[in-house]
Amino acid sequence: MKLFSCLLPPALLLACQTHADNTALEEIIVTAELRDITLQQQPVSTSVLTGDMIRERAAQHLEQVFNVIPNLNYAGGTSRARFFQIRGIGERSQFQEPLNPSIGLLLDGVDFSGLGTVGTLFDVEQVEVLRGPQGTLHGANALAGLVNIRSAAPEATPGLEIQGSVADYDSWSLGVVGTGPLVSDTLLYRIAVQQHRSDGYIKNDFLGRDDTSDRDETTVRGRLRWLASGTDSVDLTLLYADIDNGYDVFSLDNNRRTLSDQPGKDRQESTALSLHWQGQRDSVDFETLLTAATTDSDYSYDEDWAYVGIAPELEYSSFDRFLRDRDSFSAQLRLLSNDQSHLFGGRGQWVAGLYYLADREQLQRQYTYLAEDFFSDYDADTAAVFGQLDTALSEQLTLISGLRLERRETDYSDSNSIAGDTARTLWGARLVLEFQYREDAMLYGGVSRGYRGSGVNTNILSGLQTTDNPELLQLFSGLQSFDEETLLNYELGHKGSTCRAACARAWPCSTWIAMTSR
Template identity: 45%
Template sequence: MYAEETSSAIPEIIVTADFRGADARSIGGSISVISTEAIERREALHIEDVLNIAPNVNFSAGASRGRFIQIRGIGERSQFKDPLDSSVALIVDGVDLSGIGLAGGLMDVQQVEIMRGPQGTRFGASALAGAINIRSNRPTGVFEGAISAGVGDYGKQNFGLVLSGPLVNNQWLGRVAFQSNASDGYIDNDFLGKDNTNNIDEKLARVSLRWLASDDVTVDLSAYLVDADNGYNAFSYYNTRDIPTDDPGQDRQETLSVSADVLWQGFSAFDVKVNIFGESSDLDYGFDWDWGNLAELGYRGGENNARDRESTGIDIRLLSADDATLLGASWVFGLYWYDREVSLDSTSGDNFSGYGTFSSQTDTERRALYGELEWSLSERLNLIVGGRWEHYQLDYFDNAAVVADPSDDLWGGKIVLEYQLQENVLVYMSANRGYKGGGVNGQAIAKVLNDPSTDADIAEFLTTRAAFDSEALLNYEAGIKGWYLDSALSLSASAFYMDRKGMQAKASVLFPPAEWRDYVDNVDNGKNAGIEFEAQWQLLPELIVFANIGFLDTELGTLIVDDLDSENALNQDGRSQAHAPEYQFNVGAAFSFMNDFSLTVEVDGKDTFYFSNSHNQQSDSYELIHASLNYSHDNYRVSLWGRNLGNEDYQTRGFYFANTPPNYASNEAYYQLGEPRVYGITASYTF
């Protein structure tokens, strides 16, 4: 969100996720754009490393990385056996990779665009809370390349290579990029004598082609490969980084995505854009239940969830030319088709009761029509009206004979009024409606069907909740964006209020004596409201200061946890939603000196937040200090960097149950700790 500039003007930033590429300052909505410079200064290799920059954006781990994202308090926090539809869209070069967060690598990335609030017209059911669009660098018309390498503590190593340029008669342009990331992680396993049971081992590759077929037709082809073989060994009895497990888990992902984007400008009245994409992923996520070892406990238990995922989609869009209007408005109309198939094979159990298997198949279909009209009501006043109708169909079955096929006709849209208060100041008001499809509580129902001794009241309670309904979100927002002092100062502020209709909330029910099963239910009266502020000021040609601040107030609806037990039921009505801190901030400064040097110091801060709807355990508030010292000369760049320089312990995921030996007598809070102090050096050469 800040750029490395030596002039006094902050450059415009084009948002590519919008229907038409536009300067972020001219769009009536809350959008943060994280630049290449910001990514490099934090030595960010994955989106988890930059999410704290944006106001009111949080994440949860419970995995090798923080790959579950929340925007304005809305978003999933985990996935185990049940199917998941993400509330936050993850789009990588036009491919919908929502729900598989290890695909969020930052190799050869031009920018990361974070759109806060429902994107009902643009992305539909994938973006109830918002969307993250990762845009890689495009092929170039001249030959260029880059090579980079870095090392750091905890066994950190990374290497990258990029080549780009013309291929055939300047009609074909190509770009290839490769990156490997490795780290031992931050966990010591004394039982196994290893320090890499929570390691990072990731390889990413991308091939991009651009075909300039004619003066009117441009075709962009892309293939993206993610091969992550990460460890997952993060929780301990005493909330430390010393874990004596004998069976560490894993968090693996192999994803291949392909896309073709066609732009046809051969018509006088409109342009045609076609996006065709597909993705194939193998996901393997497993963990040790007991966090100990058989020799110490006499017990061993664990869970492994292996998924195969295939998806395909096509988006066909017509965009009006500059002088072609409908009812006096510029326009966009489109058709969208998306299919996804996910198969699960899960094994779980322990050495006392044995191991069991659970398998399921989930097929999702989405068909949509959408459109948007924009009127210039006056020289300064614009009105934008957008809408999307989507048919959602989910077909589910599993080996416990649970069969469900929830479907719905969903709609979303927006009304935005933009007023150019001055040439350099935009104010806007908007009403947006987003939506998310329903789903299935397969795991909880399977427990009922597989265990004939299940209490009749529990069986009835869960059977009536085999499927849950869709959710709708109404977002009302007002904001102002301006750039001052010859564009040296950029300011934006917004206030929003969200009304969640049929909020999908995760809760739990107790199978006596001590087994909890999660399920999702629809509850009423969920509320989210807040204020967001972003500023960047080039005080001097050598000095930029920046601040990104979010305030958030949320309420759970009428949610009661374990509401079969009237005496011990936990009434959460009115409590804050999970992973929704009341404040977040990112502030800092970047200073250039001696022609070739620059120093950046920034601080991320976050308030306490609840880990779950099902209990009231909270994280600690924290402030993390990051810094980088950079030397750039000609084509060389060297960076000394550090994150969390104060070595502060902070939590990225939390649970609450009885898991401490030898008696397992009472519920306790268990935390996954975030990244400790890390530092390293990175060098790159461009040519």
């Protein structure tokens, strides 16, 4: 059971009351949903960080803002937060095995689930965190929740901004943003480039260096917005991220001083492109989203944590390295009802859509105690159909029902002659009853079902080849694959502004109780 409620300091409450009559409340729009909705009207436990909040914290990466999000943690033996957990559910690491992540990560519509190193925040307009299963919204990659990052949009007014910072540990950053029209009122652009560097917070006493956990992060974002007509717009978004960080953090004395003789690396180079077409027709609105992304990562570390000669009679020396390449492609079509196509005399708003995602992942592992490098290929193809219906039962009461059917096929093979493929039909759903008892306040209760896909148990299959023990062989024979995992979430919640003034934007108040079962 999870519970969160917000409290305001007395001084802030007084300020809210003083300015309540002459200050307008700024609406926060959540874009991760099937249909854009204001945060106050969304019947889901959600936290939103705006661009102003990110700048106020001088945040370079997601990990520097996640500590203000209730029930959100991150972990992973990596230079940057790569794996997330919501309400205690999620991965903490990845080594040789393939993963179907439990927490989805979208960056301008591109699926980077399991690749959180790319989550730099320069020129990001909004970060949205949806807690609880998002099986209807995003499928198998959102068993426990979804993180949605939206970069800043092009503007019609020309602008140029330069941001820079200098800090301890030889840290500095420099970023430039340019925006404006290429063709007046028709074609807008925005480009943002940032370089961030730091020696890191580790000193390697053996090598006499203070930069073995350095950070060298380059982010380039480019956006074009074509206002094709009064009803159609097309957004083309390009992302290039080159994260070239050191990784040397294992300390024998549990401090920030290491003794490794082979410092590791944590690199991720990603290139992504997305095309988002939104249009309105007489009887229906539509959205089309096409994305493509390629990521090369290099993760390595000194496995023995020390140097040759530290303990001649007891020591060993080993180094582990994982070179992983992932390519993905996705396509999505959404049809949204408008005033001409709502159901039940205008009381039923609906969304229906189709989705496809292809992931291709190749791994090469170089390890001291392997006779030869390990190689594996993992392919996952996902096709889904989804829909949601929002039915106004009265002026204040709304029933939200959603369903997603997904066919997920995976194919795995590796250099140990292990191969396996699985195919499953999965489903997620949500049913929520919302009571809007005031313009800026609501009560809601609902149940949602999320899922993650089945797969091949590579560790067990490896064990089959290394033992002749009949008892172990019998035990392992039934564990060569694992089934899909499901999560049921029951939630009661309240949303309302703590005061009807600008400070309510900084202190949105929501109280919710959630219970989950797996």
